Amino acid sequence: MVAVRLAVLLFLVAYSYSMGQIPPDGLNPFGKLVAGLFFLFAPMLYLLPSYEAWRGNHHNLIGVVLVNVLLGWTLLGWVVGLVWSVLKPASPAMPAAAPEESDSISPPPARATKRCPFCAEDVLYEAIKCKHCGSELPAR
Known part of the structure; x- marks a missing residue:
């Protein structure tokens, strides 16, 4: 789903930006609306890594948001934020713990x-x- 959201936002930003390049007198009201929506879609695309980290309950949400907001203006910082937001933490290999003895459950009597x-x-x-x-x- 991350790729779908990314593709849709990229398309909407590119389309609204291209509509904004046309002089306003050459656009009908819908074209002006689409061109104006650039100011909605561009920040949504910029903050996509933060949204993905929030949506995926990332264990380091604040770190992803800080990288996205402070370094996202560079393409590298934005890509790092996006990759970091979708990565799951590596689970450490822990030995299986022995079940705790419980007084309520007694072993069957030995024959x-x-x-x-x-x-x-x-x-x-x-x-x-x-x-x-x-x-x-x-x-x-």
Whole structure:
């Protein structure tokens, strides 16, 4: 959308400026209106970087506005302001934080286990056959 707004404003400024180059007695009232609208469209084009920064909730809006207003009269300053206004800040790579322990959520209770006398692996207390070695377990 930035490119569309830029293209439309460039066209309107150029068109109204070109209408203003025609002597006033050669223009009808609409032509005079279009020529006069140059004084509306030119400041809108000049402040486009500030508008884009405001519209995009730029994290450094004041910096963009200052560059646009103070250095925008140079083509380089205006282009820097426009590019800066549309750039998004680089998000720093942060490690994922471990979820905080909450007292309201308790972990499920651990299931009771017993050790298989044949393979020494843990199996559920209710088991009658070891899932690791397949031997019959004595009832405890």
